[in-house]
Amino acid sequence: MRVMAQMAMVMNLDKCIGCHTCSVTCKQAWTNRAGTEYVWFNNVETRPGLGYPRTYEDQEEWKGGWELDRKGRLGLKGGGRWKKLATIFSNPKLPSIQDYYEPWTYDYETLTSSPASDTFPVARPKSLISGEDMDVEWSANWDDDLGGSKEHAARDLMLKGIEDKVKMEFEETFMFYLPRICEHCLNPSCAASCPSGAIYKREEDGIVLVDQDRCRGWRMCVSGCPYKKVYFNHRTGKAEKCTFCYPRIEVGIPTVCSETCVGRLRYIGLVLYDADRVLEAASVQDDRDLLAAQRSCFLDPDDPEVQRAAEAAGIPRDWVEAAQRSPVWALINRFEVALPLHPEYRTMPMVWYIPPLSPVVDVIKDTGHDAEDHGNLFAAIEALRIPVEYLANLFTAGDPEPVEKVLRRLAAMRAYMRDINLGRDPDDSIPGKVGMDGETMYDMFRLLAIAKYDERYVIPPAHAEQAHSLEELATECSLDFDGGPGMYESGPFGEGSGRPVPVAVENFQMLRDRATSDTVAAPDDKATRVNLLNWDGKGVPSGLFPPRADVETDGEGVR
Amino acid sequence: MDQFLWVVVPYLSLAVFAVGHVWRYRYDKFGWTTRSSQLYEDRLLRLGSPLFHFGMLGVVGGHVIGLLVPRSWTEAVGISDYAYHYVAVGGGLVAGVAVTVGMVILIYRRRTVGPVFSATTAMDKVMYAFLAAAVLLGMWNTIAGSIFTLGGEYNYREGVSVWYRSFLAFSPDAELMAAAPLGFQLHALVAFSLFALWPFTRLVHVFSAPLGYVTRPYVVYRSRDDRQLGSHRPRRGWEKVG
Numbered sequence: 001m002r003v004m005a006q007m008a009m010v011m012n013l014d015k016c017i018g019c020h021t022c023s024v025t026c027k028q029a030w031t032n033r034a035g036t037e038y039v040w041f042n043n044v045e046t047r048p049g050l051g052y053p054r055t056y057e058d059q060e061e062w063k064g065g066w067e068l069d070r071k072g073r074l075g076l077k078g079g080g081r082w083k084k085l086a087t088i089f090s091n092p093k094l095p096s097i098q099d100y101y102e103p104w105t106y107d108y109e110t111l112t113s114s115p116a117s118d119t120f121p122v123a124r125p126k127s128l129i130s131g132e133d134m135d136v137e138w139s140a141n142w143d144d145d146l147g148g149s150k151e152h153a154a155r156d157l158m159l160k161g162i163e164d165k166v167k168m169e170f171e172e173t174f175m176f177y178l179p180r181i182c183e184h185c186l187n188p189s190c191a192a193s194c195p196s197g198a199i200y201k202r203e204e205d206g207i208v209l210v211d212q213d214r215c216r217g218w219r220m221c222v223s224g225c226p227y228k229k230v231y232f233n234h235r236t237g238k239a240e241k242c243t244f245c246y247p248r249i250e251v252g253i254p255t256v257c258s259e260t261c262v263g264r265l266r267y268i269g270l271v272l273y274d275a276d277r278v279l280e281a282a283s284v285q286d287d288r289d290l291l292a293a294q295r296s297c298f299l300d301p302d303d304p305e306v307q308r309a310a311e312a313a314g315i316p317r318d319w320v321e322a323a324q325r326s327p328v329w330a331l332i333n334r335f336e337v338a339l340p341l342h343p344e345y346r347t348m349p350m351v352w353y354i355p356p357l358s359p360v361v362d363v364i365k366d367t368g369h370d371a372e373d374h375g376n377l378f379a380a381i382e383a384l385r386i387p388v389e390y391l392a393n394l395f396t397a398g399d400p401e402p403v404e405k406v407l408r409r410l411a412a413m414r415a416y417m418r419d420i421n422l423g424r425d426p427d428d429s430i431p432g433k434v435g436m437d438g439e440t441m442y443d444m445f446r447l448l449a450i451a452k453y454d455e456r457y458v459i460p461p462a463h464a465e466q467a468h469s470l471e472e473l474a475t476e477c478s479l480d481f482d483g484g485p486g487m488y489e490s491g492p493f494g495e496g497s498g499r500p501v502p503v504a505v506e507n508f509q510m511l512r513d514r515a516t517s518d519t520v521a522a523p524d525d526k527a528t529r530v531n532l533l534n535w536d537g538k539g540v541p542s543g544l545f546p547p548r549a550d551v552e553t554d555g556e557g558v559r
Numbered sequence: 560m561d562q563f564l565w566v567v568v569p570y571l572s573l574a575v576f577a578v579g580h581v582w583r584y585r586y587d588k589f590g591w592t593t594r595s596s597q598l599y600e601d602r603l604l605r606l607g608s609p610l611f612h613f614g615m616l617g618v619v620g621g622h623v624i625g626l627l628v629p630r631s632w633t634e635a636v637g638i639s640d641y642a643y644h645y646v647a648v649g650g651g652l653v654a655g656v657a658v659t660v661g662m663v664i665l666i667y668r669r670r671t672v673g674p675v676f677s678a679t680t681a682m683d684k685v686m687y688a689f690l691a692a693a694v695l696l697g698m699w700n701t702i703a704g705s706i707f708t709l710g711g712e713y714n715y716r717e718g719v720s721v722w723y724r725s726f727l728a729f730s731p732d733a734e735l736m737a738a739a740p741l742g743f744q745l746h747a748l749v750a751f752s753l754f755a756l757w758p759f760t761r762l763v764h765v766f767s768a769p770l771g772y773v774t775r776p777y778v779v780y781r782s783r784d785d786r787q788l789g790s791h792r793p794r795r796g797w798e799k800v801g
Binding site: 076081082084085088089090091092094096097127129130131132187188191192194195196197199200201202203204211212213214215216217218219232234235236237238462 | 588589590591592593594595596597598599600601604605608609611612613673674677678764767769771772773775777778779780781782783
């Protein structure tokens with residue numbers, strides 16, 4: 001047994017209202033830079049829908065993830081080491097920018113600079129790739145809320161096998177949101193695809209990161225990741241991906257997407273797992289056994305033997321304690337309501353989801369029946385094959401049974417808690433029907449419905465004794481480092497070249513550069529630009545107004 | 560003049576090449592990349608890039624053999640001049656045509672595809688000029704010099720190659736180059752200029768050829784580097800625990 005700790009996330013899809021706050025705050029924090037316009041470390045997809053990039057789930061096309069060869073050995077679906085090297089000069093499976101969308105801005109300047117006329121001036125869309133005028137034809141969320149899905153949704157691969165039924169009942173179709181970040185897999189195929197070895201999994205917390213100094217821009221990770229959550233920064237020529245906000249996690253605060261989640265649907269915690277069993281679990285023959293196989297990799301932090309092994313593996317005591325309190329562990333293994341996204345990719349993803357019961361509830365409500373009654377709900381889960389099979393295609397490689405089991409538990413919880421909330425005697429037969437007892441069900445309700453901040457996010461800080469040197473807690477001026485932020489500008493070899501800059505400083509400087517730039521590429525007059533960030537509020541900042549030719553000292557003062 | 564062209568310039572450019580790479584690697588690890596533009600355009604790249612790169616591997620291999628293997632060695636193992644010439648010109652032609660065609664496609668793509676062109680740096684353009692000149696002069700030497708023998712017979716294995724080996728042995732014989740045909744002289748000069756530019760262009764990616772990928776385990780684990788945790792070095796005054 002080789003115990004390793006993994007920082008993991010669970011999202012409760014029933015609570016997601018599709019507000020995209022997670023995407024926006026993530027973008028502001030991490031990808032608010034030239035070259036990453038189309039990069040969404042976090043995105044929220046409407047399902048049924050095509051996802052981002054379009055139809056990324058079609059691994060027969062994109063060849064992401066792992067597969068078993070004829071002898072039952074695990075190998076990269078996109079081909080092994082030699083094939084990767086042979087195709088290194090032109091990656092055969094790289095999504096083009098059109099598969100994401102061509103990022104754009106508007107030439108807002110015409111709104112203020114156009115001459116007076118009878119018609120309003122129009123700010124036209126300009127491509128951020130070529131700088132030319134463009135027609136906006138697709139974007140990161142073009143099919144949001146089923147927009148245009150009459151045309152597009154049929155291409156959703158998860159509808160395979162159930163297309164007929166869906167088309168038939170499209171008027172009463174179902175819909176839910178699927179927020180996605182990098183899965184920080186136990187068996188990451190992006191890392192395995194990287195020729196340079198630049199993508200690594202951190203031993204301490206399992207976060208998968210790209211070493212920006214070692215990435216050489218071969219782009220194999222983009223193809224290797226079946227979730228298409230590694231992106232190519234087209235200006236720096238390097239791969240970038242969700243970092244699980246490691247500078248925040250290191251000091252014990254949740255990721256930006258979780259912190260800002262309006263529905264409070266995200267849970268972050270540690271999971272202990274046996275690293276020696278990962279390969280075996282990822283290699284089970286039947287796709288539908290992968291869920292159980294992955295669950296069997298996880299180790300019970302309350303087991304004294306596991307604790308001893310964890311200690312031997314150098315996992316600090318407070319981390320084991322955090323694993324015991326971990327909401328993720330509870331949702332995956334104690335309540336068994338969380339499921340992994342696409343286990344069939346065999347990457348052992350570590351962002352899990354509680355499938356939504358709401359499509360079922362909505363249907364019952366619409367028919368006028370009691371949507372809180374467990375009998376009705378149970379019957380509907382069985383009768384409504386479409387949501388269940390669709391969810392199964394997403395979360396269990398097509399096996400409806402685990403999805404049904406989860407939905408029944410959620411339904412039972414609804415009915416059970418209604419009695420309690422109305423002051424009636426709780427009916428303990430309800431949890432019994434889904435293999436739980438009343439107390440466990442109440443615990444589950446607490447965690448899903450009213451868990452407070454520190455119950456939803458149980459994040460042990462990294463090496464508390466070093467905390468003062470961590471980025472977010474820096475007690476000294478965080479800009480006080482060799483080279484200094486004043487030195488920070490693009491090097492001579494294109495944007496971002498030159499000495500590495502710590503993350504927090506980089507974001508600050510890039511944000512400032514971006515805020516003070518209005519050209520697509522790096523502005524050449526950056527140095528002479530007005531910067532209100534260091535304006536002290538007194539007088540007029542130099543350069544804010546053009547030099548005035550008409551200043552006359554005629555006693556009227558400044559006009 | 561000969562001393563300057565065939566001793567000073569080559570050593571200077573080689574020194575810039577070596578020191579430049581060390582400096583670039585230390586100063587600019589982040590900028591060390593292929594700067595791929597595949598995301599913008601795929602159709603032309605799919606054709607041009609493998610043609611150019613695989614051809615280039617052949618060209619480099621050919622240069623290594625042609626410049627570093629003395630004539631006496633091949634004679635010793637019984638390869639006649641005729642056989643050597645036949646193989647060298649044949650192989651060189653195939654690789655050279657692949658490189659040239661690939662390069663034409665890639666330059667055409669770089670100029671005509673808007674996003675690719677706007678992602679082209681000034682350094683790229685300079686580099687392309689020298690690279691193209693070196694390739695075209697090389698092709699000229701092969702086709703005009705070795706096949707049609709314009710301007711008389713010239714066996715580079717008796718001239719340029721010997722000079723190159725003497726150059727590598729730090730006892731350069733400038734006479735040999737001075738006696739070479741103009742095409743070879745220009746090719747060598749352009750090539751050495753390209754070497755001097757090399758560390759400051761995207762060509763550095765050549766030295767990142769990911770050969771380690773073949774032997775390393777698929778999934779890389781790395782421990783968090785304590786020194787990289789913060790923006791600055793930890794202050795003294797405490798002992799590291801655990």
